[in-house]
Amino acid sequence: MTTKLALLFSLCLSVGALMLACGGGDTANTGGTTASGDKIGVAECDEFITKYEACVNSKVPETARSMVKANLDAMRTAWKKAAETPQGKAGLAQGCKQALDQAKTTMGSYGCSW
Numbered sequence: 001m002t003t004k005l006a007l008l009f010s011l012c013l014s015v016g017a018l019m020l021a022c023g024g025g026d027t028a029n030t031g032g033t034t035a036s037g038d039k040i041g042v043a044e045c046d047e048f049i050t051k052y053e054a055c056v057n058s059k060v061p062e063t064a065r066s067m068v069k070a071n072l073d074a075m076r077t078a079w080k081k082a083a084e085t086p087q088g089k090a091g092l093a094q095g096c097k098q099a100l101d102q103a104k105t106t107m108g109s110y111g112c113s114w
Contacts, residue, residue: 038050038053038076040076040079040080040083040092040096041080041083041089042079042083042089042092042093042096043093044092044093044094044096044097044100045079045083045092045093045096047096047100048096048099048100048103049072049076051100051103051112051114052072052100052103052107053072054112055103055107055110055112055114056068056069056072058112059107059110059111059112060107060110075099079092079096100114
C-alpha cells in the first residue's frame with residue numbers, strides 16, 4: 001500500500017512539474033475562476049479525472065481514499081490553472097495522456113479497469 005501511495009504522489013509531482021513547464025508564467029486572470037465543476041476543458045484531462053475518480057471511489061480502500069482524493073484535487077486545481085493559457089492547454093493534452101497511462105499501472109493494483 002505504501003508503494004502505491006508513493007507512486008501516486010510521484011505521479012502528482014510529475015504532472016505538477018509539467019504544468020509549471022507548460023505556461024504557468026502568465027499570471028493575469030482573464031475572467032475569474034472556473035465553476036466548481038470537474039471539467040478542465042481539455043478532453044484528455046477530463047477523461048483522466050472521470051476514470052480516476054471512478055477507480056478511487058469504487059476500488060481504493062477507505063483508509064487511503066482521502067489521501068488519493070486530495071492528490072487528485074491538487075492535480076485538478078493545477079490543471080485548471082494551466083488550462084487558462086493556450087500554451088498550458090497544449091501541454092495538458094500530452095501530460096494528461098501520460099498521467100492516464102501511468103495511472104493504468106499504478107491503479108491497476110487496486111483492480112481498476114481503464
